[in-house]
């Protein structure tokens with residue numbers, strides 16, 4: 001299989017390159033691209049050292065599939081170019097996720113929506129993938145009536161530049177504190193705020209969760225925050241089911257769905273490099289409403305929340321086409 005990675009020098013692109021070593025895909029050719037700034041850089045890949053080229057129309061001919069690990073505006077420009085050259089695009093950005101004719105896929109949740117012949121497949125937001133993996137088994141058995149969550153998102157979720165900023169703040173600490181500082185801080189919104197007061201990140205989480213769980217009217221409330229953690233996103237999730245279940249029943253159905261359920265809450269320091277979704281502190285909210293439960297969910301945003309899910313989409317697409 002001939003694979004391209006656009007954005008191969010970024011934090012998700014690099015994770016994807018290294019994950020190819022573990023993939024079931026037989027890679028016969030690997031092409032890597034980024035901006036002109038990175039042109040000519042040699043990077044280590046599981047198949048030997050590889051040159052970074054500039055992303056342009058010459059990048060695509062002859063590829064079977066291209067992973068886009070770039071911003072939404074860059075995907076908007078280059079995904080159609082790949083499509084015109086019969087290259088399937090797996091896009092990590094938010095650009096196409098809500099398009100009706102673009103499947104938004106988490107293979108273990110809605111892999112069956114990957115039909116025949118689609119040229120663009122979207123990879124969800126890094127909070128949404130672990131969230132739907134954790135809740136889909138609950139939805140299937142007990143129904144889902146309402147969902148509220150607050151996120152605690154690591155700095156790597158904002159890309160390499162943001163991570164560099166945190167490293168710099170750590171190096172220079174103590175220094176003058178400033179607005180938007182990561183170190184010793186929590187930022188209570190991610191992305192721009194709309195006229196209703198919702199952040200871009202919160203709207204993405206709501207719309208994508210509804211699309212993947214196939215619950216277009218699911219009542220949801222989300223608060224997304226950035227915390228001074230390098231890698232690993234956590235979320236405090238409260239949900240109301242349609243049918244009462246004991247916490248033991250909910251735990252069992254989640255474990256059967258592959259989620260690692262523990263008594264203690266998963267911690268970001270232990271999540272980096274892990275492929276799993278973890279859930280802890282599952283409890284029934286007896287002081288809230290009937291059928292209300294809370295839990296703490298954690299996953300590696302760069303793997304389960306991005307590169308690993310993209311790779312699993314590619315495998316699902318390749319082996320079932």
Ligand SMILES: NC(=O)c1ccc[n+]([C@@H]2O[C@H](COP(=O)([O-])OP(=O)(O)OC[C@H]3O[C@@H](n4cnc5c(N)ncnc54)[C@H](OP(=O)(O)O)[C@@H]3O)[C@@H](O)[C@H]2O)c1
Nearest residue numbers: 007009010011012034035038069070093126157159160306
């Ligand atoms: N970080 C996460 O946890 C996460 C999770 C899920 C989804 N995502 C999404 O994945 C995408 C990549 O995120 P990231 O965190 O990896 O970002 P990043 O670290 O900032 O990397 C961005 C990549 O895009 C390249 N690039 C920038 N402008 C370009 C242009 N005009 N033409 C070609 N390449 C260009 C950069 O190349 P240079 O190095 O040459 O500048 C770099 O390789 C984004 O859409 C993001 O929302 C990220």
